[in-house]
Structure formats: C-alpha cells, structure tokens
Amino acid sequence: MIGLETRDAPGSISERGFRRRCQVLDAAETCFRRHGFHAASMAGVAAEAGMSVGHIYRYFENKEAVIAAIVERDLTATAEQFERMREAPEGVVAAMVYGLDECLDQAADPATSALFLEVMAEAARNPKVARMAAGQHAKIREWLTALFASGHGAELTQGQIDDVVDLLLLFMTGLRVRAAYDPDIDHQRMIRLLSRIITADPERKS
Amino acid sequence: MIGLETRDAPGSISERGFRRRCQVLDAAETCFRRHGFHAASMAGVAAEAGMSVGHIYRYFENKEAVIAAIVERDLTATAEQFERMREAPEGVVAAMVYGLDECLDQAADPATSALFLEVMAEAARNPKVARMAAGQHAKIREWLTALFASGHGAELTQGQIDDVVDLLLLFMTGLRVRAAYDPDIDHQRMIRLLSRIITADPERKS
DNA sequence: AAAACAAGAATGAACGTTCATTCTTAATTC
DNA sequence: GAATTAAGAATGAACGTTCATTCTTGTTTT
Numbered sequence: 160m161i162g163l164e165t166r167d168a169p170g171s172i173s174e175r176g177f178r179r180r181c182q183v184l185d186a187a188e189t190c191f192r193r194h195g196f197h198a199a200s201m202a203g204v205a206a207e208a209g210m211s212v213g214h215i216y217r218y219f220e221n222k223e224a225v226i227a228a229i230v231e232r233d234l235t236a237t238a239e240q241f242e243r244m245r246e247a248p249e250g251v252v253a254a255m256v257y258g259l260d261e262c263l264d265q266a267a268d269p270a271t272s273a274l275f276l277e278v279m280a281e282a283a284r285n286p287k288v289a290r291m292a293a294g295q296h297a298k299i300r301e302w303l304t305a306l307f308a309s310g311h312g313a314e315l316t317q318g319q320i321d322d323v324v325d326l327l328l329l330f331m332t333g334l335r336v337r338a339a340y341d342p343d344i345d346h347q348r349m350i351r352l353l354s355r356i357i358t359a360d361p362e363r364k365s
Numbered sequence: 366m367i368g369l370e371t372r373d374a375p376g377s378i379s380e381r382g383f384r385r386r387c388q389v390l391d392a393a394e395t396c397f398r399r400h401g402f403h404a405a406s407m408a409g410v411a412a413e414a415g416m417s418v419g420h421i422y423r424y425f426e427n428k429e430a431v432i433a434a435i436v437e438r439d440l441t442a443t444a445e446q447f448e449r450m451r452e453a454p455e456g457v458v459a460a461m462v463y464g465l466d467e468c469l470d471q472a473a474d475p476a477t478s479a480l481f482l483e484v485m486a487e488a489a490r491n492p493k494v495a496r497m498a499a500g501q502h503a504k505i506r507e508w509l510t511a512l513f514a515s516g517h518g519a520e521l522t523q524g525q526i527d528d529v530v531d532l533l534l535l536f537m538t539g540l541r542v543r544a545a546y547d548p549d550i551d552h553q554r555m556i557r558l559l560s561r562i563i564t565a566d567p568e569r570k571s
Numbered sequence: 572a573a574a575a576c577a578a579g580a581a582t583g584a585a586c587g588t589t590c591a592t593t594c595t596t597a598a599t600t601c
Numbered sequence: 602g603a604a605t606t607a608a609g610a611a612t613g614a615a616c617g618t619t620c621a622t623t624c625t626t627g628t629t630t631t
Contacts, residue, residue, distance in 0.1 A: 179610090195486060197404040201587060211612045213589070222587065273489035280401060280486045283479035283545035292546040326558055332542045333535030339489035340498040352532055407621055417578040419623070428621065 180218045182208050184232060187225050192273045196226050196281060230278050230288055234295045237275075240265055241299045259331070259353050263346065266331055272338035300324055326356045386424045388414050390438065393431050398479045402432050402487060436484050436494055440501045443481075446471055447505045465537070465559050469552065472537050478544035506530055532562045 186208035190199040201222055205212040219225045240262055265271050282288040303324045307315070315323075330353065338344060392414035396405040407428055411418040425431045446468055471477050488494040509530045513521070521529075536559065544550060 193490060195401075195403055195490065197401055200585080202585090212587090213613070214611050216588070217610080269489065273486070276482060276486040276489050279542050279545050280479070280482040283475065283482050284399060284401065289546040296543075296546070322558055322561065325554075326536070326562070329536050329539030329543070329558075330532070332539035333537070336485050336538045336542060337502075337535070339485050340495040340502070348531075352528055352535075355528065356532070406619080408619090418621085419579070420577060422622070423576080 176218065179210075182210070183215055183218055183225065184228055187229055188232075188274065191226075191229060191277060192270055196277055226281070229274075230281065230291065233274055233278050234291055237265075238295045238298050242302060259327070260350060262331060263334065263349055263353070266334040267338045267344040267346065267349070269338050269342045272335050275335050276339055296328070300328060303327060323357060327353075330356060385416075388416070389421055389424055389431065390434055393435055394438075394480065397432075397435060397483055398476055402483055432487075435480075436487065436497065439480055439484050440497055443471075444501045444504050448508060465533070466556060468537060469540065469555055469559070472540040473544045473550040473552065473555070475544050475548045478541050481541050482545055502534070506534060509533060529563060533559075536562060 183204065187199075187204045189207050190204050193199070194203070201215060202212055204225070205215055208215070215225070219228070241258075243258065243261065278288065279292065282292040304320055307320045307323060308317075334344070334349065389410065393405075393410045395413055396410050399405070400409070407421060408418050410431070411421055414421070421431070425434070447464075449464065449467065484494065485498065488498040510526055513526045513529060514523075540550070540555065
C-alpha cells in the first residue's frame with residue numbers, strides 16, 4: 160500500500176489533522192442524529208469514523224468538545240444557508256421565495272431536522288448553546304430585515320418589516336420541527352404559504 | 366429507543382399506587398427538563414421524587430417506560446391545551462386570539478419548551494414517538510379547521526382555511542422552539558402576529 | 572401471620588477517558 | 602540506496618465511574 164499522506168512540516172498548521180478532525184465531526188454528526196448527543200457513545204463515533212476510540216482524544220479534549228463543535232457547525236451552517244439568498248434574482252417576493260425555497264429543502268429534511276432539534280434541546284438547558292442560538296437567530300433576522308428594507312423601499316414601515324421577518328423565522332422553525340415526525344411535507348404548498356406571509360399586507364388600501 | 370407499550374401494574378389499581386406513579390412522573394418531568402431524557406439518571410429521578418431508586422421499578426418496568434409515559438403526557442396535554450379554546454367568546458378572530466393567547470403562554474414558557482424539544486428530538490429518531498406526535502398534530506389541526514369553518518362560514522374556501530390553520534400550527538411550533546433560547550418573548554407582539562395570520566386574507570374583495 | 576410496601580446496598584454492563592504500545596513514514600546516516 | 606533513527610499517528614485493552622436494574626432486608630398494613 161502506497162502512503163498517500165504527506166507528513167506535515169513541524170510548526171505548520173496540520174492539513175492532515177484538520178481532515179482528521181472533520182472525519183470525527185462527520186461521524187459524530189451521523190451518530191448524534193441517530194441517537195442524540197447523550198445516548199451516542201464515543202465508541203460508536205470512533206467506529207463510524209473508522210478510527211480507534213482513543214485517537215479521537217488527539218483532536219478533541221472530550222465528548223463535550225465534540226458536541227460543542229457539532230453545535231457550532233450546525234448553527235453556522237444554518238446562518239450561511241440563509242445568507243446564500245444574496246444571489247437571488249430580482250424582486251423581493253421572488254428573491255424571498257427563491258432563497259427560502261432552498262432553506263425549505265433543508266428545513267423539511269428529516270435528517271437535518273433531527274440534528275436541529277438536538278441542538279435546540281441542548282440550548283434549552285445549556286446557556287452557552289442558548290447564547291449561540293440567539294446569536295444565529297439575530298444574524299439571520301438582521302439579514303432578512305435588510306433584504307426586506309432594500310426590496311420594499313418605503314412601502315413598508317419598519318414595524319411591518321419586523322412583523323414579516325418574525326413570521327418568516329417562526330414559519331421556518333416550525334417547519335423544521337414538523338419534519339421530525341412528517342417526512343412528506345408538501346413542498347409546493349409550503350412555498351405558497353411562504354409567499355403568502357411575504358406578500359400579505361394587512362394595511363394596504365386596495 | 367422507547368417502547369410505548371403500556372403495562373398495567375399487576376393486581377388491583379390502588380389509589381395510593383396511582384399517586385405514587387404520578388409522583389414519579391412529576392419528578393421525571395423535572396429531571397428530563399433539566400438534563401434531557403438520556404442524560405437524566407434514575408437515581409436523580411428517585412431523589413427528586415423523594416423515594417428510593419429501586420422503588421420506581423415497582424411502578425415502571427424500566428426507564429424507557431417512564432420516558433414513554435412522559436412523552437404521552439406531554440403530547441396529550443398540548444392537545445388538550447388547544448381544545449380548551451372551545452370555551453372561547455364569540456367571534457372567530459376574538460376566539461382565536463383569546464384561545465391562542467393561552468397557548469402562547471404555554472408555548473413561550475422555557476420550561477415547557479424544554480420538554481417539548483426533548484419529545485420532538487425523540488420523535489425524530491423513534492418512529493413510535495413520531496406517530497404519536499403526528500396524531501397529536503392531526504387532532505389539533507382537525508379541531509382548528511372545524512373552528513375556522515364554523516366561524517368564517519362560506520367566506521373562506523376549504524383551501525384558504527387549510528392555509529391559515531397550517532400557518533397557525535407552524536407559528537405556534539416555531540414559538541416553542543424560540544422559547545428555548547429566548548425567555549423574553551414579547552407577548553403582545555406575538556398576539557399581533559397571530560391575529561395578522563388569522564385575519565389576513567390575500568384574496569378578499571374589499 | 573401474611574401480604575404489600577419501602578429502602579438502599581449489590582450487581583453487572585456500559586460509559587468516557589487514559590496510556591503503554593505498535594505502526595508508519597519522513598529524515599538521516601553510512 | 603540500504604540501514605537506521607526519530608516522531609507523530611494510531612491502536613485497543615484497562616481504568617475508574619456511573620448507569621439501570623435487581624436483590625435483600627426491614628417496615629407497615631390488613
């Protein structure tokens with residue numbers, strides 16, 4: 160067998176170490192999704208990662224550190240998912256629906272949902288995780304607000320924008336929870352509800 | 366994973382035994398909220414219940430049975446919470462807001478939220494729990510639909526009613542998740558968003 | 572006295588974590 | 602270029618702890 164791995168120069172940031180770390184995290188994510196943070200065992204994670212138990216401790220101080228890394232990865236991934244709406248086509252409603260369509264795919268995915276719920280359950284009892292979740296929430300909210308403000312211009316008051324953004328966030332979150340027990344969410348229907356939230360203006364004069 | 370078979374205690378159903386059972390469940394609920402289903406220990410539950418470890422096994426076959434009982438209790442409690450809207454005052458919107466105001470109190474409560482998320486996380490990986498959650502969901506949805514149909518009469522099509530009900534359910538669920546990391550939810554604001562969902566009719570002719 | 576109830580020590584399995592050891596491979600020596 | 606050295610990568614058995622569960626013993630009730 161030819162060794163494809165190249166040794167790292169001493170002192171440099173280890174490329175191999177980084178990949179090994181990811182390997183552990185990917186395995187942990189799978190195990191955590193399957194059994195939850197606390198029912199999953201380090202032995203199981205090691206088996207999934209295809210390495211020995213003890214070797215995990217070369218890259219993570221303990222199990223809690225692995226969980227923390229997974230939480231961070233999941234939360235930042237969700238925030239980035241929302242920010243990808245930047246590359247949306249013209250028109251606010253279209254942009255929203257287009258971008259949120261992607262988010263919907265992710266939100267309605269049972270596997271994604273399982274990890275999300277695990278993270279939120281952890282947030283409910285771990286103040287540090289709660290603070291991270293709140294940070295992610297604020298980030299997404301800020302970005303959505305800016306998108307709406309730039310799109311609708313002066314048509315909507317700040318209060319109205321805040322309302323729509325809040326409704327959107329609650330909608331997406333609710334969807335993630337529903338995916339946990341209902342894998343057959345009607346995608347087209349959700350898009351319709353989504354656009355309804357965005358377009359419905361309770362104070363318009365028609 | 367949790368076995369949901371309900372096992373009746375052998376012999377007669379004693380009043381004292383029933384109270385003891387509740388005592389265990391109340392203690393378990395507290396512990397599960399604090400640590401989650403799998404990180405909570407039977408010793409901790411026993412201490413919280415003010416009884417010995419081994420004695421719990423007189424009323425529950427094992428830890429799984431305790432979890433199953435808590436899951437069932439939580440899910441049915443939520444469904445009953447919604448059904449309490451039956452005693453709402455006249456007028457659909459008022460009835461909705463009035464009834465949902467109560468639900469909101471519950472949904473925005475961090476303690477309630479913690480257990481809810483635990484149950485949902487379990488549903489994401491345990492088909493039996495998922496089926497129970499889906500059943501609760503269907504029950505609430507059915508009831509909300511009937512309430513809307515009787516209130517709005519022929520003003521709304523069935524499709525429009527379905528949309529509003531779905532939005533409502535997703536809203537309430539999203540709120541429960543948010544309570545996990547944000548204990549200071551603006552109640553009045555949520556009421557406003559709620560009534561906006563209910564009243565906004567995208568196809569009305571005014 | 573019998574039966575049900577209660578408590579907590581005992582038990583074995585499983586867990587997270589550590590560590591002495593072996594592999595692997597780049598670098599060095601001859 | 603073969604042999605040797607050096608060092609990090611990787612292993613998995615072993616450790617102490619904690620867990621769910623059972624067993625033994627004592628107490629209360631009928």
